[in-house]
Every structure is written in C-alpha cells, then in structure tokens.
Amino acid sequence: MLITEIYQKIRFCFKADRIGPDVPFTHWMLHYHSMMMRLCRKKFKKFAESSQFRAGAYAIGCSQIEIGSRVVIRPGCMLFGETNEPLDVSISIEDDVMMGSGVQIYVNNHRFDRKDISLIDQGYYPDKPVVLKKGCWIGANSIILPGVTIGCNTVIGAGSIVTKSIPDFVVAVGNPAKIIDRNH
Numbered sequence: 001m002l003i004t005e006i007y008q009k010i011r012f013c014f015k016a017d018r019i020g021p022d023v024p025f026t027h028w029m030l031h032y033h034s035m036m037m038r039l040c041r042k043k044f045k046k047f048a049e050s051s052q053f054r055a056g057a058y059a060i061g062c063s064q065i066e067i068g069s070r071v072v073i074r075p076g077c078m079l080f081g082e083t084n085e086p087l088d089v090s091i092s093i094e095d096d097v098m099m100g101s102g103v104q105i106y107v108n109n110h111r112f113d114r115k116d117i118s119l120i121d122q123g124y125y126p127d128k129p130v131v132l133k134k135g136c137w138i139g140a141n142s143i144i145l146p147g148v149t150i151g152c153n154t155v156i157g158a159g160s161i162v163t164k165s166i167p168d169f170v171v172a173v174g175n176p177a178k179i180i181d182r183n184h
Contacts, residue, residue, distance in 0.1 A: 009024075009025065010025050013025035013026045013027075014026060017043070017060065017061055017062050017063050017082065018043075018058075018059060018060040018061070018062060018082075019039065019040070019043055019053065019057075019058070019059050019062060020057065020058030020059065020060075021055075021056060021058065022058070026039055027055065028055075030053060030054060030055040030056075030057075031055050033052075036052065036053060037049070039053075040053050040067075043059075043062040043063070044059075044062045044063070044065050044066070044067055045062070045063055045064055045065055045066050045089060046066035046067060046068070047066075047067050048067060048068050048069040048070070048071070048095070049069075050069045050070045051067050051068070051069060051070065051071040051072065051073075052071075052072045052073065053067075053073045054072065054073060054074050054075050055075065056074075056075030056076060057073045057074060057075055057076065057077045057078075057079075058077070058078045058079070059073070059078075059079040059080075059081065060079070060080055060081065060082040061079075061080070061081035061082030061083060061090055061091075061107075062081070064081050064082070064083060064087060064088070064089055064090040064091070065079055065081040065089070065090060065091045065092075065093075066089050066091070066092045066093065067093045068093055068094045068095035068096070068097065068134070069095040069096065070095060070096050071093050071095070071096070071097050071099070072098075072099065073099065074099060074100065074101040074102075074103075075101055076101040076102040076103075077099060077101065077102065077103045077104070078103075078104045078105070079091055079105050080104070080105060080106045080107060080108075081105070081107055082107075083107055083108060083127040084124075084127065085126060085127040087107070087127060087129055089129060090107045090127065090129050090130070091105055091107060091129065091130050091131075091132075092129065092130070092131045092132070093132045094131070094132060094133050094134040094135075095134050095135070096134055096135045097132045097133075097134070097135065097136050097137075097138070098136075098137040098138070099132075099137075099138045100138065100139050100140025100141065100142070100158060101140050101141070102140050102141040102142075103138050103139075103140070103141070103142050103143075103144070104142075104143045104144070105130050105132075105143075105144045106130075106143070106144070106145055106146055107127045107128060107129060107130055107146050108124045108125065108126075108127040108128075108146055109124065109125050109145070109146055110122065110123075110124055110125075111123050111124060111125055125146070127146065128146040128147030129147070130144055130146065130147070130148050130149070131148075131149040131150070132144075132149075132150045133149065133150060133151050133152040133153075133154070133168065134152050134153070135152055135153040136150045136151065136152065136153060136154045136155070136156070137154075137155045137156065138150065138156045139155070139156055139157050139158030139159065139160065140158045140159070141158060141159045142156050142157075142158065142159060142160045142161070142162065142177075143160075143161045143162065144156075144162045145161070145162060145163050147165075148162050148163070148164065148165050148166070149165040149166075150162065150165070150166050151165075151166055151167045151168035151169065151170065152168040152169065153168060153169050154166050154167070154168060154169060154170050154171070154172065155170075155171040155172070156172055156173070156177060157171065157172065157173030157174070157177075159175075160172065160173050160174055160175065160177040161174075161175040161176055161177060162176070162177045163176040163177070164176070164177075166179065167179075169182075170182050
C-alpha cells in the first residue's frame, strides 16, 4: 500500500500543473538554478531565462501563467492561476516586475450570493485574468484579486489588497488599495 502511494505521489509531482512545497518530488529542484530552469520552462506557459522561481513559492495552473524577464517569485508567494475558463493566460507577469515575499495572486473567487445554498456548494464566479505590467513593484504580503491589472512602473505598498485595476506610474496602498501618489 505505501509503495503504491509513493509511486502515485511521484507521478502526480511530475504531471501536475503546479509547483510548490506540496509537490515534494519536484520542489527540491527549485534549490538548484539549472534544475529550477528546466522545471519552470516545462511547467509554465512562458518562463524567461533571466527569471527565478524560488523554493517555498507556490503556483497552480502553471500552463496558463506567463513570467517575463528579470522576475523573481520569492518564497511564500502564491500564484493561483488554475482556471476552468477558456483563458489562454490567467496570470501575466511582464518583464522587470518586482515582488516581495508572500504576494498572493488569484484569478477566481468562491460564489457567495445565494442564501439558500451552503457557501461550499455555490461554486466559483467566472475567472478573470490578472496582469502585472512591466516594471511594477508589488510589496510583500500584498493580495491581488481576480481581474486586476497593475500598471507599468506602479508601486503597490506592502500588505495591500488590490481589488480594482491600478493605472501606470502611481503608488497605491491599503485595504482596499487606493492611489496615494500620482507623481511617482
């Protein structure tokens, strides 16, 4: 029984559309640059040669996530790009995006609009892609919700919850994130 479970877990780790600590037979590869590159180029829709996906980070729906040049996905980051919608790309992280540790990105959310059905049985709202434009900076422990686009060279303050798209060249902070500087 145990041997069968181990074999099934190994197969899952290599076939699953995900990377992270819950996928132990591939997660170790993230500790070694050449192995990390091989794994990420295989799993993600696009993964630039100059980018990094560090051990301790987590992504599901990798085949629908694009990661541009000079992007580092740090430990504690969670990219929830898995979708049942016909999205070609669920999460797009363009070139030169900086992300602090613990950033979370979601493309879907649970339904909660019916009172006659338990929340767990209501399913999900339609999936919406997330785009992080070139050069933006997402502060540590920020949460980016479905359908949000963060503008070019925009700064999102640490711990912010971004519920709506933010334009280019601004600073936004808080819960929900609000623009505090348009002259940056």
